[in-house]
Amino acid sequence: MLNTDNIIRNFPILTRVINGKKLVYLDNAATSQKPFSVVEAISSYYLNNNANVHRGVHTLSDESTTIFETSKIKIAKFFGAKNNELIFVRNTTEAINGVAYGWGEQNINSDDVILVSILDHHSNIVVWQELCKRKKARLIFVGITSDGKFDVNDFDAKLKKFAGKIKLVVFPHVSNALGSTIDLKIIVKKVRATEKVRVVEKTLRSKNIVSKSSGSKSDFKFDSKIRILVDGAQSAPHMKINFDNLDVDFFAFSGHKMLGPMGIGGLLVREELLITNEMRPWLFGGGMIAEVHESHTIFNDNLSERFVAGTPDVASVAGLAVACEYLENLGMENVLIHDHGLVQYALSELEKNKNVEIVGPKDETRTGSVSFIFKGVHAHDVAQVLDSEGIAVRSGHHCTMPLHTSQKWIATTRASFQVYNSKADIDALTDGLKKVAKIFL
Amino acid sequence: MTDIYQEDLIDEAKNPNNYGEMADPDLVSTQYNASCGDVITVSVKLSPDKLKIADIKWKGQGCVISQASMSVLSEKVKGLELEKLQKLTQKDVLQELGLDEISVGRVKCLLLGLNTIIKLVSK
Structure with missing residues (x-):
């Protein structure tokens, strides 16, 4: 896995506090954050x-x-x-x-x-x-x-x-x-x-x-x-x-x-x-x-x-x-290993939650993100509660309406990763989901 | 930057070699510099075996760089085998002009003549 302690220092936005909590940014499939060097070049x-x-x-x-x-x-x-x-x-x-x-x-x-x-x-x-x-x-x-x-x-x-x-x-x-x-x-x-x-x-x-x-x-x-x-x-x-x-x-x-x-x-x-x-x-x-x-x-x-x-x-x-x-500089081979490590960790942690139904592949071919349905709670409500904990995820059909319709999914919640994410971010997500259960179930 | 406007270069552009029209050319081509509108028309007569440039005339409008480089090039390619001509590069044109380098913005001026001749003989 990559050394995220060092990487995080290159991304000033990740020090932001959202709703009193340190930002946990898990919406990378929508857009990633930018390192200081990119902003500086511009x-x-x-x-x-x-x-x-x-x-x-x-x-x-x-x-x-x-x-x-x-x-x-x-x-x-x-x-x-x-x-x-x-x-x-x-x-x-x-x-x-x-x-x-x-x-x-x-x-x-x-x-x-x-x-x-x-x-x-x-x-x-x-x-x-x-x-x-x-x-x-x-x-x-x-x-x-x-x-x-x-x-x-x-x-x-x-x-x-x-x-x-x-x-x-x-x-x-x-x-x-x-x-x-x-x-x-x-x-x-x-x-x-x-x-x-x-x-x-x-x-x-x-x-x-x-x-x-x-x-x-x-x-x-x-x-x-x-x-x-x-x-x-x-x-x-x-x-x-x-x-x-x-x-x-x-x-x-x-x-x-x-x-x-x-x-x-x-x-x-x-x-x-x-x-x-x-x-x-x-x-x-x-x-x-x-x-x-x-x-x-x-x-x-x-x-x-x-x-x-x-x-x-x-x-x-x-x-x-x-x-x-x-x-x-990080090396794309390392970037991929890091991502697959996070995906597999997220899958194993989320599967422990009986309210969570993971959608999509669960093997090592999965890349970039983990999506799930929180039984009995709409994805937007899940995302809203997670935001109150400083966690940014995406909810909805993710611009794949035909896919969601074909599978009869109303909406899903997606956590997606980048080089600065760590297992601690996924732990924050699983903790956040406990709050979701407490509020809605 | 190096001073590109050396006296002989300005002279070359003002009194170019092989400038004019040809009565009965084998090949003619006109090329424009897309960024400024400079234009060069080259007429060529080939050797009987069609392997060499026998004679060349050209006319054009443009900056000192484009006109001077076309002028020196016209001297260089006269009598030259087409095969060798097609291998000429930016470095060769700079050398003919007595320059070490040129800024990015002027590369297109420098190469207008060369590109015109190469396109012409590649037909």
Whole structure:
């Protein structure tokens, strides 16, 4: 486990007293707190270097450009991605919308299928519902197992059932509501294997080796490529991401959940999609251009700069780079071990409480959070009582209404962790739950 | 910072080499500097075996850095194999200009000419 006594000193907000009690912050899946070094990078930028990037010759503009570009290199490296593959956006939601507008608009057609998981956050559902509405495409959900894990068998069945129709597969790397962690290797392998089968079938048919009547007419138009989008909002804060080794096409993340500032996040796009123009800019304006004429515009040669229209949030980019450095210094392997240690401790402590029903996986695959139902008490009431003890948790459907509806859960209470949390925080939570029982039961 | 406005550099920009138009070019390309609007048009005549630059002419509007670097580059690439030309870098252009370094904000000015020629011969 990490030395949280030292880490806590870097997070001034954690010394706050809430309702007479020391703050116990367990709402990290919603947003994490920020170390002093991140806040300092932001304020130092505005106090010393503020100027617009790329379009100036003066010293401040040079400094600002250098800060922006070196920060970008650090962030891309942190995610194991090429500099070209990182597109700055505000957050995961905006990244997913970017895929819908920059890729979906020109690649999704009527009758195409997008596979989505019931575990997905609203941001990875609503965006695709809207795209499917515009394109008359179909959104198909993959279910979960009884213990709240991504149902690989159901996924297999749907890959087969909709073979030839599926253009995009989306899912969360880690579920924000249940902490269920999806093994990317397994999913990617299944998707790519499906593609190969389709390519072989197509080739055989085109050579008349397989009878043409064995497939429906639409199969012949089929493009074997299936694109994969991973919502990494809840995994990036806890584990090492090596984008270039994942063999996925899109990876979305938010800076603010990984100790960075709000308002900055990233969309990682496999370089090939940018080179071939399969993914196109969806925001237009200054900065992303090479030439502008009255009749037409030629976009910036730089693959990722052509996606940054208008003045970028340089201060937040600088802050996010420092957050990446902070996590790197702790070591992402240690960060993950720390998180899994807290999750397992929370599960074992909460299970001792007979009023608590834990939802989601209970094994070592669970990452980031523990959610539960306190029998007989609504989650908002649980959270309110915990707040009176200085404990911050989240209650409700956690932006996963389809999941909650499918499981007939009205609302759940979620405790989620970061590098500064310790077992003492979980002890405070279990003590707080005793107060809940005292008041309501 | 180093003083980039050395006298010979300003002279180079004011009296550029190979400036003008070509009657019957093999290749022509125009490139803009997106951050300021500087523009350079390069015309090239290739050797009979199409492996070398036989002749080059260029016209442009822009700052001393972009025009002087295009001027020195036009001298450097005349007679040069296309293969070698494509390997030229920022360092080579700086060297031709007699500069050690340049600020980030001026890199695009410095490389406008080089990018134009490389794009042209890559077609």
